[in-house]
Amino acid sequence: MSISASELAHSVQTKSCLECQLLSDVISTRHKDWTLHAEQWPSIRLGLAVGKPAQLNYRTQDRTDVFDLQIYRSVSQQAVGLDVNLPKAIGLGPDIPPFSGSDESISLIKKWYAECSAEHELCNSYLSGDRPTRLLDTRGENPALIEASTADKVGYVALSYCWGTRDKHPMLRTTRSTVSQHQAGIEFASLPAVFRDAIVLSRALGFIYIWIDALCIIQDDAEDWNKEAATMCRVYSQASLTIIASRPDGCTTSIFGNQAFAQFDMVSFKGVSLRVRTNISKSHEINPVIPLGPDADPISRRAWTLQEGVLSNRAVYFTNDELRWECNTWRRCQCGQLKTKFPLKYDAEEYEYEGHRTWRLNDFFPTHSVEEAYRIMWQHMVVFYTNRSLTMEQDRLVALSGLAQRFDALMKEHFQRKDTYLAGIWQGALPAQLLWCIVNKAHSTTLGYEHTRPSAWRAPSWSWASMEAPVFTFLHTSIDSRLEVMEALVEPKSEDHFGQVKLAILRVRAPVLHEVRFIRDPERAGWSRFPVVKFHDLDLRIENAFFDNDLEAETDKSLSDPKQRFSLLVVGYGKGNDLHECLAITPVSGKIATFERIGLIRLGQHFREPEGNARAIENASREAVTLV
Secondary structure (H helix, E strand, O other), X not given: OEEOHHHHHHHHHXXXXXXXXXXXXXXXXOOOOHXXXXXXXXXXXXXXXXXOOEEEEEEOOOOOOXXXXXXXEEHHHHHOOOOOOOOOOXXXXXXXXXXXXXXXXXXXXXXXXXXXXXXXXXXXXXXOOOOOOEEEEOOOOOOEEEEHHHOOOOOEEEEEOOOXXXXXXXXXXXXXXXXXXXXXXXXXXXXXXXXXXXXXXXXHOOOOEEEOHHHHOOOOOHHHHHXXXXXXXXXXXXXXXXXXXXXXXXXXXXXXXXXXXXXXXXXXXXXXXXXXXXXXXXXXXXXXXXXXXXXXXXXXXXXXXXXXXXXXXXXXXXXXXXXXXXXXXXXXXXXXXXXXXXXXXXXXXXXXXXXXXXXXOHHHHHHOOHHHHHHHHHHHHHHHHHOOEOOOHHHOOHHHXXXXXXHHXXXXXXXXXXXXXXXXXXXXXXXXXXXXXXXXXXXXXXXXXXXXXXXXXXXXOOOHHHOEOOEEEOOOOEEEEOOEEEEEEEEEOOOOOOOOEEEEEEEEEEEEEEEEEXXXXXXXXHHHHOOEXXXXXXXXXXXXXXXXXXXXXXXXXXXXXXXXXXEEEEEEEXXXXXXXXXXXXXXXXXXXXXXXXXXXXXXXXXXXXXXXXXXXXXXXXXXXXXXX
């Protein structure tokens, strides 16, 4: 139902309606003297559904301010019979504990875990009993580092958290000089707050062992670090539970804290108190895998924690708002708004929001093709991953290694497909996975990224891992390939074939347009400042142009130089979009037929020469080139 603010104010002033007085009292929790400015609110909408909190929505005339509130009865009031005279349209709302570390909160986690352990076959079927190399034994007053091979055969907890900056969050680490000391016992009081809280919580839940990366990996031993970093898939997928410290931005901040969803105001109706709060049903993150800009919880902006959450069979999130639970079967939350049973079938749209559970759900694979698995599972995950930040540039591939291992195992298990991993790209998905591009600079800056290549080489130019920026892929583009892969060679730096690389070469045969010039339009901005590619006497229209370097810096200047020439390597023709997908490449000095990628160009039809693109590409010679 809807009522104008002026009508509501008039009704309140004449005291003719108790329900109108209730709505006025609710609005007054946000705007004390709202009746004096009723003209600001063109209409007030009230949504009612039996058994659910009432929804009150209103906004200013210019829509600059929007307010969405819930009115509800407390569960505790119902328990003592205080709500007998209240309308049933004002439903129950849970009493959320103000503090996430309260006994009430811990009891809820115990309940979620017990139900999952007892009833969810899907959540237990992936636990084989494998252990990390080391664990922390928390039975004594001071936890001790032990070799997992000597531990009792019981489950363990894993911790996912943000390290934080060294100046703000000094980290206690296991090093070659402290490993013996940590095996004897680590003074509990010396542990950072996140570690102390995680140990207290794991003890309360009945666990003996916990895995914490800073303490269970010898941090200054390169050999041990590389070996353990390659086992992240096993560490998190075999944990009985993962504690995800979403709210702290570093290790010295407590996991526990005040919960925003616990805040409410009180109004009176027919002598009984009702509660008013912001409509929390619209405040939930749809998917904790996807960071929602700079205001997202710190954990969702850190690259390493993506695979930690995705690979975990069970996880409890300590967010700024409330507790949340996610396992292979359910997604739940403390306020009760989320109680989602994961669907067993996915399409591309559903995957974007809930599909990271498909990394364990066997139902995904029998109903999808190989191409869909690459596109829906891997490319989506790369997009999510590159929207997160890294402290160490060289970790770009290492921090995704666990997911790559898991994906490789799934492809072998369900499609009997043995593939080659090429520094973040799967050979079996070429050429489509070459068609990545950089998210525009404004978005990159918002997330705190540079818009360039890293200071030291870490991946070939044709891999998204070569860039220090979020990437985007055209996930729904099916390609009629013009590209033949002649050789794909990647040499890893360590025994982890999914981690750092020291050499990567891709030799292909495809149509190549040389001596291409980008014609700049000074009246336009962004990629559209180069609307035309000049190829000999033909004007080829650019539908989209995404350059890997910053357009405002070196790339802009070089592309504007009339003396500068580039080449376009034609990857394929987009089915359904009538676009020729091309890599913009530039020759490597001193090497024959060797090129580096500088961007992605999508050619459309030029209005003056609608057949120009097709004619140019058909006449282009197919050449063997090496991409580095």
